[in-house]
Structures are given as structure tokens and as C-alpha cells.
Amino acid sequence: MPLSASGQRRFLARTTRMVGLSFLSASFATLLLDIPSDLDLLVAALPLYGLMAAGFVIIGRTRSLAWTATVLVAGVATILLLDLDALGGGTASTAAAAIVLGSGALPALIICNLDAPARIITLSTGATLVLVATIMTSSATVSPLEGLLSVVIGWSILTGVTVWLSVSISRALARIARLGRAHLAERHATQTEAQRRQGARLLHDTVLATLTLLAHSGVGVSPDALRAQAAEDARLLRQLRLGGTPMPRSSGAYTLEATETSDLGHTLESVKQRFDRMGLTVSWHGAGRLLLPSDVLDAFLLSLAECLENVRRHSGVSNAEVTITQDDTTVRAMVTDTGVGFDLEQVDAAKLGLAESVVARIREVGGRTRLFSAPGSGTTVVLEVPKL
16 A cells, blocks of 8 residues: 555654654753853854754655765764763763764664665664764763663664554554455445345335236226336336436436425425326325425435325225425424224334335435324324425
């Protein structure tokens, strides 16, 4: 994953800048703790510290190998300058500043430079020069052994930290990649399941309804209405065969064009006309013109039409009542019949008409469905959908 590898290199470069500048600041602060009476040392060391600080800033942005070498050279020169001053009678602060520089600031370059042979060679050469400079110029305040141990321990610790960081980041990236693949697989599975359910609803609301009419010889439906419904289903199947993705317009009618926010009063009329043709007398009450987002409107009308289809097919009566109301946040439709009713606990969960074409469809747009029925007492279905 190139992007992840690039991100890892940027992180290590920024870590190098942070650690390097921290130790560099500590070294300079140590030097300032006891400013010598002769300020020549401070004047000579200040440009070298400035050059190293600029180098760490640039390395944090570009991982420049040239600036890595520059910082190492400037660091070795600063160590020699400080330790030579200590040998000439300087203070313990001068020697301590050199130790902090050689065992903390310069080893920070390891963090972003262990991924290529040229960088490793540059670091090895720099570490050797730092070690030699520290040993050769050890003062009375810092023995050669102390200087050697400080440098070796500093470089060893930062090498271990760098290896740990690299391994940890690689493992984290691998786990993130696995999570990404799992999420992608889950999303594909969810999309496939949603398409399957949409297809099941589509066939249930259109072709299956028409075939059921044909199986019952079109009882209660005029030949012209049955012929028009079959033609509409045939057009839909042709679109599906050609790769179209139909969007619902109303129960039994689908289109391939996306819809915008629509006027409910206009689209509701198509539902009324359909059931007039199908022989179901529906008394409509309440609000007749409402505005809903297209996806909510589709779910509302399709579920409402499916409720009326269930009345026509299962209630044993030829009329129904539909009352549509609204408030500031919700649109409600109540579909009522005085038919045979049914026992709610005996509803087959495998049937698509109620579970998928009504309940699930309304739930997917943030609404809810309530059902009231009992054998011999008719049925009432309440559909509620949000306006926003």
C-alpha cells in the first residue's frame, strides 16, 4: 500500500524533527546554564546550533539525506568545539552540552533513516565520528568511559525505539488494511442484500400481483385494467433485462428516471386511479396535498398501495377507508377495512406483502408501521413517515 508507506515515512520524519529539536534545545540550554566569561565559545557555537535546528526542520518535511549529513557534520564540529573548550579549562556545563548533543540530538536521525543502505551508511559514519570526537576530547569533568557509554547508550536506545516504531506501524497498517477489506466485504454484502430485497419487493408489487390476478381469472378486474397492468409489467421486465435500475413511482408502476421532491397530491392520484380500475372502492379523507422528499414519498405511496392491495385480495370486502393527516414533523396514513381480519400472531414471516413491502419499506426511511386486526373485526394499518 504505497499511501500507507508514504504516511509511515512522514510520521517517522516528523518524529525525528521533534526528538532532534528537543535534545538540541536541551543541549543549548545546558550550555547557557553557565555561560563562560569568554563569550567567544557561545558566538562560535550559536551558528552551528542554528544550522542543526534548520536541518531538523527540513528533515521533518523532506527526509533529505543531504541535510542528514549536514546535521551530522555540524554536530561533530560542535562536539569538538565544546569538548576542546572543556579541555582548555571550560566548565562542566560545556562538557554536558556536548554529551547531550552526541547521545540524544544526533542519534534522533536514526528514526527516519533506517530504510535505505545509503542512509544507514551515512548514519554509521556519523555515529563513528561522534564516538571518536567524544573519546578524543573527553575533559577532566567527563572521563572517556563515561563519554563512550553515553554515546553508545543514546544511539542504541534510539535504534531500538526506531525498530519498535517501524514494526508497530507496519502491524497497525496491516490491521487497518484487514479492517478495510472486512468493511468493504460487509458493505458489498449489505448492498447485495438490499438489492435482493428491493428485487423481491419489486416482483411482489408488480409481476406477482398480476400473475395472482391471472391465476384467479381476473375476478373483479376489468379485462382492460388487467391488460394495462400486464403491459406495464412487461415494460418493466424489459428494462431489467437491459440492465436498468427501476425506481418506484407507485405500486405496480416503476420508472428508470430519478425523482426529486414531489407533490403528494399529484402522485396519490395514480394510486386512487389504479384501485378504481381494480374494483376496490376507496374513500379518501384528510390532507390531499403534501410535500415529502422523494425517497420518503416513494416508500409512503408504495406501502399505502400495498395495504390497499391486501384489502382487495384478502379482506373479503370491496371498499376501504384511507385517512391522511399531518403535523409539523410527520405524515400519517390510516388504512381501514371492515373485512375478515386476521390473527396478528399467525402472520407468516416469510410473506413479503406485510414484512417487506410495508413494514421494512417504511422503517428504511425512518418511519414506523402499526397494525391492528382480529378475526372478524377488520384491519387497520397506520403508516407514519417523517417530513424531513
